[in-house]
Amino acid sequence: MEQNDDLEKFFEKAKERAQQIEREKIDGAGIDPNQEQRLRDRLYRMIEYAAGRHDWYDDQRHRFLQIGLALMASSCERLAGATCSDSEVTSTN
Numbered sequence: 304m305e306q307n308d309d310l311e312k313f314f315e316k317a318k319e320r321a322q323q324i325e326r327e328k329i330d331g332a333g334i335d336p337n338q339e340q341r342l343r344d345r346l347y348r349m350i351e352y353a354a355g356r357h358d359w360y361d362d363q364r365h366r367f368l369q370i371g372l373a374l375m376a377s378s379c380e381r382l383a384g385a386t387c388s389d390s391e392v393t394s395t396n
Contacts, residue, residue, distance in 0.1 A: 329339060 334342070
């Protein structure tokens, strides 16, 4: 439990330091607040787009996996049915 607290403190300090560095770079670049807001909005939209694309590809992968598994199951069922004759099936019952 103590280790988790240490990790949380470490990440909180790292986050604060990163925000401080970001603020220093923005202030040093002479970007006015309107430009800063536009840059933030654009960056946010870029991140949302990338996350959406990742979700789309993940969804496509899942769909193709399900289709592949269904085709394999169907093929195995047909193969099992073709290799067993009706007499073998009725003799086991």
